Amino acid sequence: MDxxxxxxxxxxxxxxxxxxxxxxxxxxxxGVSGDTNPVHxxxxxxxxxxxxxxxxxxxxxxxLISTVLGTRLPGAxxxxxxxxxxxxxxxxxxxxxxxxxxxxxxxxxKKRVTLTTVCTVAGKTVIDGEATVMVxxxx
Amino acid sequence: MDxxxxxxxxxxxxxxxxxxxxxxxxxxxxGVSGDTNPVHxxxxxxxxxxxxxxxxxxxxxxxLISTVLGTRLPGAxxxxxxxxxxxxxxxxxxxxxxxxxxxxxxxxxKKRVTLTTVCTVAGKTVIDGEATVMVxxxx
Numbered sequence: 001m002d003x004x005x006x007x008x009x010x011x012x013x014x015x016x017x018x019x020x021x022x023x024x025x026x027x028x029x030x031g032v033s034g035d036t037n038p039v040h041x042x043x044x045x046x047x048x049x050x051x052x053x054x055x056x057x058x059x060x061x062x063x064l065i066s067t068v069l070g071t072r073l074p075g076a077x078x079x080x081x082x083x084x085x086x087x088x089x090x091x092x093x094x095x096x097x098x099x100x101x102x103x104x105x106x107x108x109x110k111k112r113v114t115l116t117t118v119c120t121v122a123g124k125t126v127i128d129g130e131a132t133v134m135v136x137x138x139x
Numbered sequence: 140m141d142x143x144x145x146x147x148x149x150x151x152x153x154x155x156x157x158x159x160x161x162x163x164x165x166x167x168x169x170g171v172s173g174d175t176n177p178v179h180x181x182x183x184x185x186x187x188x189x190x191x192x193x194x195x196x197x198x199x200x201x202x203l204i205s206t207v208l209g210t211r212l213p214g215a216x217x218x219x220x221x222x223x224x225x226x227x228x229x230x231x232x233x234x235x236x237x238x239x240x241x242x243x244x245x246x247x248x249k250k251r252v253t254l255t256t257v258c259t260v261a262g263k264t265v266i267d268g269e270a271t272v273m274v275x276x277x278x
């Protein structure tokens with residue numbers, strides 16, 4: 001494991017992960033989750049919906065937050081305790097989602113860290129929220 | 140689309156979706172999300188972790204909540220506005236996760252619905268939280 005230790009973290013520290021959401025991602029996510037809502041997998045039904053075309057599962061974009069937390073900041077060794085999500089806008093096929101996490105509070109007694117978690121497409125927020133994680137101590 | 144209309148919903152209404160989490164699910168989820176945290180994909184690193192073996196991504200289990208909301212209750216046509224998640228326990232390969240949502244409040248003015256959202260493995264809670272959705276009106 002090679003993530004940050006609790007002692008290495010400071011308020012304001014930030015990291016990002018970006019990924020283009022392809023049609024293949026949506027199909028694989030539908031298979032893994034079982035979420036076959038027509039707005040994700042049925043082009044005709046999606047065209048008749050308020051979204052006008054197929055959109056990605058909100059949880060697919062949200063999963064990029066977990067990616068940043070588990071692989072970059074704090075990184076491997078992080079224990080995911082909680083996540084709040086507000087879905088602000090849909091993500092369409094071919095759009096690139098960037099998840100950014102920023103440390104906001106550090107609880108040294110419990111080794112808990114809270115981070116704001118924002119997903120954007122071309123600078124526009126599509127998801128925002130907050131994560132709570134526990135991070136190993138160097139000691 | 141064939142989900143419930145707002146007028147068809149009542150407090151206490153409930154629905155579930157269960158899925159066994161396989162190694163293939165974890166590998167596909169790692170590919171879709173980019174979350175290659177070793178605790179999910181590296182058996183040796185996971186054996187040395189507090190979990191003792193590979194575990195599923197928390198967001199993979201959480202995605203089953205979206206499945207219930209988007210395909211069963213309220214079903215197709217539902218707009219996902221928000222989700223709070225508390226990760227209570229890890230999910231291991233081969234375990235069957237059941238996501239259950241239960242309507243708790245109905246806001247007729249805004250057509251908004253809140254639901255408790257719980258994921259269990261063999262009756263034990265692994266995730267709990269709350270969802271907020273908007274549901275189309277019959278009118």
